[in-house]
Amino acid sequence: MSTAAARPDPFPVDGWKRAGWVLLAAYVVYAAAQMDVSWDRVVSGLHNARHFFERLFPPNFSRWDLLIKGLAESLQIAVLASALGIALSLPIGLAASRNLVPAWMSWPARLLIVAARSFHPVIVAILFVKAVGFGALAGILALALASIGFTAKLFAEAIEEISLKQVEAVRATGAPFGSVIGIGVLPQVFARFIGFATYQLDSNLRNSTMVGIVGAGGIGGTLFAAFQRFDYDFVCAILISIIALIMLGELLATGVRAIFIDGASIADLFRRSPGAPAGRHARLPEDD
């Protein structure tokens, strides 16, 4: 029986952790000093912001034709980039899954995915603008590449988590490789793939409103020009339109997911109670 004094302290002080926190706090103070973030700077900034927000409202929709053209181009960039990127992600993701293909095949595929992921879409868009010139093509290629980096990686990870027992059974029937993939593998990951694809479309829609800033097509170019000309009321109109577009995209993505993953019908989507498809979802968990 050990005495109270002999027992170890259940909450020992960890000097290293404490030192870490102190260091972090010191760095924040130091960085703020370096960047000249002072109270006066905040006050003058807020003053400027007030002026800016006053000029934003009311939004000016008089140049609606320019607005619609930009939005339509952004939508086209997003849809085409998603279609291209997702279509390429299927074979690349499959090639990158270490449980189904030999290492000599999965390593190059993984390298390709890492390369596609390493730069922000805006940097890639700048590269493509330099390569293929101004316009929507550069935006499409940049976002398609970004889609591969995201979707193919998640798809490869989903394939690496499948049940190999189901694959083994299909293989044991003498099925060729293509059928093993189509019947033994894809049904296990299809629902998740639809999920990734809709998230990617959603994200491409957001990014397609931005690549225009570097000249790769879409509403971003219009937005940037409006900023530079201090047309803040038009800027406001553009921002409101982008919000509407993104919300529309989100609705669309939710609908696609409901149809493919929950097995809802088109009519279910317009029903008010979300309980009907949710009941089915309980039986079909997305990542079992």
Next chain:
Amino acid sequence: MLSIKRLSKAYVAGKPVLIDIDLEIAARGITAIIGASGTGKSTLIRCINRLVEPTSGAIEFEGRDLVKLSRASLRQARRHIGMVFQEYNLVERLTVMENLLSGRLGYVSAWRAWRRKFPPADIARAFELLDVVGLAGFANQRADSLSGGQRQRVGIARAVMQQPSLLLADEPTSSLDPKTSVEVMQLLTGIARERGIPVIINMHDVELARRFSDRIVGMAGGKVVFDGPPGELTDGMLKSIYGGEDWLH
């Protein structure tokens, strides 16, 4: 029919799981392989269709040595070997019908399989087999909505869809309750006898093995230690297969 000669398997070099197995399987009849866990029963049965690659030895089936086959010829040979698994191994998100038809994948191109364009004759036979295994009306249900017993019935039907000349069953009843186990064994052995397909079954359950098989092979330590009709399987033999004796009484 099937002749296994000096078959050895070592997952780790120097630690063999199977040691020089010699086994002849006749063109008819139910052979049960019994033995304690970890004696290589499952490895043996998986070496036959090369889900596990043998380390050495030969497996002659329909006049060819399965161990030496190229990938393409192995696929051809696998079409004639049906397999039933302990955990059913159905493709959970596919329907019962799709699972049955997956037994025909060796005969259908991948392109047709992706589009579900199976020959009408196969589909007709799948419906007949659903009747036989007592799952008429389940064709469009997803496999993950079935109970264990129902799943194993689908597993058996999928294997029979191959019109195999040999059936392998790896612990087909180990995940089922005693009553369902007997029903599944009745179904499996019934279909096999009716169609004249030889069956090799791995089993834990000695009583089930005695009841349903024509021949029992007892394995211990990666070797065959008993081979004979169920009647010859004495307590003494069981002792040498499983070790110890307290559990017998």
